[in-house]
Amino acid sequence: MIERSHAVVTDPDKCIGCVSCSQVCPTRAIRVREELARVDDELCIDCGACIDACRWDAMKAKTSSPADLKRFKHTVAVPSLTLYAQFDKGVQPGQVLRALRHVGFDSTCDISWMCEMLTGATDAYLSECDGPWPKISVTCPAVVRLIQIRYPDLIPHLVPLETPRELAAKLRRRRLAAELGLDPSEIGIFFITPCTAIVDSIAAPVGLEASNLDGAFSIAELYGPLLKAIKRDPGADSAESISAKGLRWAMAGGEISAMRNSNAMTVRSLRDVVWVFDRIESGTFAGVDFIEAYICSGGCVGGTLTIAGRFVAQRNIRQLARAIGDSGKVKEEKVRSMLREHFFDIESEIHARPVRPLARDLRRAIALKRERDALRQRLPGKDCGACGAPNCDTLAEDVVRGEAAIEDCVFVRLESLEKESTNRHGGDHE
Amino acid sequence: MVAEVLYREQFTIRGNDFEHGGEVATQVKSILKQLGLDPAVIRRLSIANFEAEMNVIMYADEARLELEVLPDAVRVVVADRGQGIPDIEWAMQEGHSTATAEMRARGFGAGLGLPNIRRNSDEFEISSTVGVGTTLRYLVRTDAAPAG
Numbered sequence: 305m306i307e308r309s310h311a312v313v314t315d316p317d318k319c320i321g322c323v324s325c326s327q328v329c330p331t332r333a334i335r336v337r338e339e340l341a342r343v344d345d346e347l348c349i350d351c352g353a354c355i356d357a358c359r360w361d362a363m364k365a366k367t368s369s370p371a372d373l374k375r376f377k378h379t380v381a382v383p384s385l386t387l388y389a390q391f392d393k394g395v396q397p398g399q400v401l402r403a404l405r406h407v408g409f410d411s412t413c414d415i416s417w418m419c420e421m422l423t424g425a426t427d428a429y430l431s432e433c434d435g436p437w438p439k440i441s442v443t444c445p446a447v448v449r450l451i452q453i454r455y456p457d458l459i460p461h462l463v464p465l466e467t468p469r470e471l472a473a474k475l476r477r478r479r480l481a482a483e484l485g486l487d488p489s490e491i492g493i494f495f496i497t498p499c500t501a502i503v504d505s506i507a508a509p510v511g512l513e514a515s516n517l518d519g520a521f522s523i524a525e526l527y528g529p530l531l532k533a534i535k536r537d538p539g540a541d542s543a544e545s546i547s548a549k550g551l552r553w554a555m556a557g558g559e560i561s562a563m564r565n566s567n568a569m570t571v572r573s574l575r576d577v578v579w580v581f582d583r584i585e586s587g588t589f590a591g592v593d594f595i596e597a598y599i600c601s602g603g604c605v606g607g608t609l610t611i612a613g614r615f616v617a618q619r620n621i622r623q624l625a626r627a628i629g630d631s632g633k634v635k636e637e638k639v640r641s642m643l644r645e646h647f648f649d650i651e652s653e654i655h656a657r658p659v660r661p662l663a664r665d666l667r668r669a670i671a672l673k674r675e676r677d678a679l680r681q682r683l684p685g686k687d688c689g690a691c692g693a694p695n696c697d698t699l700a701e702d703v704v705r706g707e708a709a710i711e712d713c714v715f716v717r718l719e720s721l722e723k724e725s726t727n728r729h730g731g732d733h734e
Numbered sequence: 735m736v737a738e739v740l741y742r743e744q745f746t747i748r749g750n751d752f753e754h755g756g757e758v759a760t761q762v763k764s765i766l767k768q769l770g771l772d773p774a775v776i777r778r779l780s781i782a783n784f785e786a787e788m789n790v791i792m793y794a795d796e797a798r799l800e801l802e803v804l805p806d807a808v809r810v811v812v813a814d815r816g817q818g819i820p821d822i823e824w825a826m827q828e829g830h831s832t833a834t835a836e837m838r839a840r841g842f843g844a845g846l847g848l849p850n851i852r853r854n855s856d857e858f859e860i861s862s863t864v865g866v867g868t869t870l871r872y873l874v875r876t877d878a879a880p881a882g
Binding site for chain 1: 759765803
């Protein structure tokens with residue numbers, strides 16, 4: 305069994321054991337036991353919903369710390385496109401890149417041009433590949449994890465092309481090592497991330513042996529220092545490579561907006577993703593060529609670790625893209641030749657990580673399912689979460705798995721106390 | 735020989751209920767996943783169940799879908815009350831469909847329904863009486879599942 309990691313940690317000093325996080329978790333991965341929210345590695349897809357929901361600041365993303373930068377001779381910041389969209393109107397990507405150097409990185413690496421390359425590569429891939437249809441984008445790592453855990457049948461639908469952030473980091477490391485005469489391991493490349501899912505995709509990559517990135521800082525934690533740096537030095541670094549077509553990848557709908565293939569759909573938010581994936585599994589949507597799917601509503605601009613919020617960020621991206629203009633930065637023949645050289649290909653197979661069934665043996669699993677259904681009948685169905693499981697269904701399942709007790713339910717306990725007291729009462733009178 | 739039924743559950747599908755279209759197939763899938771059946775088996779059944787469910791929604795008044803888990807197979811019976819199929823042979827041919835333009839626009843009725851169910855099952859039976867209804871019985875073996 306492969307050990308799963310995840311990018312969300314609970315701070316035991318801050319967690320008060322309320323159930324806000326467990327109630328919003330889309331994969332029901334959180335249990336609150338002994339006043340502490342615990343995340344199940346096997347079920348967590350790193351969507352970050354719990355971080356958003358926690359009012360006590362107790363759920364945190366496992367991001368890098370400034371000390372991590374000291375391990376390298378040269379450090380590079382690879383900003384998510386969403387970072388460009390966080391600041392007030394008028395702040396240009398070049399200014400953001402310069403500010404990143406002011407806050408402690410030696411150099412920066414824009415990925416919008418790589419996004420444009422991937423747009424071309426995806427088009428070429430779609431025109432050359434065989435089914436199964438529709439193909440699904442791998443851009444959102446939480447979507448990829450959801451597929452590994454809940455929809456293993458959809459793995460062959462994933463487009464086997466690496467993400468822009470990984471490819472850009474790979475190229476940059478190679479180039480810098482040659483230019484600076486450094487060993488590749490002496491260069492530290494850090495992503496500035498809008499979400500927890502990418503943090504985990506660096507620590508526990510899918511589709512490649514080791515990430516080309518060395519860590520990630522959240523947009524939220526760098527926002528303050530960057531804003532200060534922009535005010536102090538409003539100058540800009542070169543932003544020649546910035547591609548408008550690429551920039552739109554920050555928003556849901558952006559990935560397909562510049563594609564030639566128009567038989568594509570955008571699906572955003574976990575609820576809709578689940579709705580669509582259920583249907584792809586049943587063979588619907590086979591007439592669609594490509595689906596870009598995001599766990600966050602709005603796409604990456606809606607990530608948990610952002611500041612501006614997706615509505616403002618969407619406007620900012622649109623304005624930036626319009627100002628740059630849609631003339632591409634990438635030549636199509638170049639993309640096709642790189643595709644033939646397998647530059648974009650993922651390195652290793654994407655494996656299924658199906659959730660464990662109730663039991664390996666069919667008869668035993670059926671017996672446990674019956675037991676679970678019976679327990680479920682005893683529970684009130686209020687889904688209050690007070691037992692520590694997110695809802696009554698999950699508590700019933702936890703009980704048959706031996707991970708909880710039916711008495712964890714306050715209503716069940718109350719009922720048995722009442723029964724006891726009635727019995728005792730009745731006894732007194734006799 | 736009558737196979738031992740390890741698990742049985744029934745679902746109701748209502749005609750014209752596009753709003754809940756696909757939900758029974760999804761519920762069945764979730765049960766099969768809990769029981770830890772092979773993903774290839776679940777996939778084939780899900781495709782068949784979805785097609786059967788949508789057929790009921792598009793053409794019948796109401797149906798009962800019965801799921802039976804046997805030691806070496808999963809059996810599904812979908813019995814509907816409805817208009818029935820006058821020419822089963824015709825309906826079983828690839829590409830034939832009486833779906834209206836509106837249904838097609840919503841992605842249903844590509845004329846793959848019944849042949850698709852047969853393709854995704856190891857045993858398939860259909861019987862129909864015009865004006866009364868249609869019954870589908872199909873089975874997917876779980877012991878040595880052929881690649882779906």
